[in-house]
Amino acid sequence: MTLYRNQESLAKLEGEGFDPKAFNFFWQEPEKLPSALRTNFIGGFENGPEHKINPAQLLASLRKNLESKKVQIIESTSAFKITEEGVLTEVHQIKAKQVVLALNAYLPQFHESFKGLVTPCRAQMLAVELESGFDCPSLYYDPAERIYFRRSQDNVLLVGGKRLLDEKGETGDFEKLSPIIQQELEKYLSEMLGIKYRIVHRWSGTMGFTGHELPIITKIKAPLDAYVIGGFSGHGMGFGFRSGMEMAELVTGKKDESFFSTFKTTEISL
Secondary structure (H helix, E strand, C coil): CEEECCHHHHHHHHHCCCCHHHHCEEEECHHHCCHHHCCCCCEEEEECCCCCCCHHHHHHHHHHHHHHCCCCCCCCCCEEEECCCEEEECCCEEECCEEEECCHHHHHHHCHHHCCCCEEEEEEEEEEEECCCCCCCCCEEECCCCEEEEEEECCEEEEEECHHHHCCCCECCCCCCCHHHHHHHHHHHHHHCCCCEEEEEEEEEEEEECCCCCCEEEEEECCCEEEEEECCCCCHHHHHHHHHHHHHHHHCCCCCCCHHHHCCCCCCEC
């Protein structure tokens, strides 16, 4: 649910030609919001139905499925170069007819052609244990402060965002905590949501951003049949499944270009 604080912010969205019904968005009046949100928000657009994914469990399931098909997964090694035979790594020359580079924020480390196309940026996260109830069952986004939060368990709340408070400082492909942003995340919980809590964990993660904030999913010029997927710009979980399908259809020749190429065509040569 995307929350709105006043009519001005809502009018700005409508002025941009946004059609809620086209995206399966439904307006919820303040009386239909959870009680904890009614004081500060005039309502919100709910997008449903909502589906939640545990990424660690998803990866474990994919691994089990692939290994059952006799697919070998090589871990703890870095790929350095695409050759006519396949992929050169630290210890292997992996023979392949097709290669998909799915490195997201780390694409510029693999080849200089991706520098300027994909920029690594951090996101800060905070997990807190709630001292009292917080009846907010969905994933919520407050665009006024670019902050998002949801309950992960009955009394644990996850909150993240506010990256633009230190946009320059959050650019980079290594993980570190930002005291500025972490402090503001805490402040939001106390002042905006009015909750009392105990901090459980702080962390950050690296995302890949493109200039147009849409992913790059395309065939590239390389010594063999190669493709790239990445640059999800902070929306990897939302774009992930559709993007995986797009890449599968490109690799198998079912389509010539990705859905996202409709908005932006990118030529890449290695």
